[in-house]
Amino acid sequence: MPQVTIYLDKKTALRVAASARREKVPVSRWIRRRIEHGDSRVWPEGFFDRTYGSVRDAGFKRPAQGKLAPVDALRP
Numbered sequence: 001m002p003q004v005t006i007y008l009d010k011k012t013a014l015r016v017a018a019s020a021r022r023e024k025v026p027v028s029r030w031i032r033r034r035i036e037h038g039d040s041r042v043w044p045e046g047f048f049d050r051t052y053g054s055v056r057d058a059g060f061k062r063p064a065q066g067k068l069a070p071v072d073a074l075r076p
Helices: 010-022 027-037 047-051
Strands: none
Touching (some): 010 027
8 A cells, every 4th residue: 555644733743643542543544534535524415405404393493693794796
């Protein structure tokens, strides 16, 4: 299997090591999983199709959203 060297600042390296320990996997496997699964901040495909309307609590109310600030129109 090919090997890759990456350079991390100390703070990031400590976060990676702590996360790998929590998941009980080697750091290299933890990093590989993150690369394979892409950016974890992206919603998985079909997420909203599977979850929209899933709250069946009649007491659940959407909180007030407030007013949006006006914005300039985009110009080409």
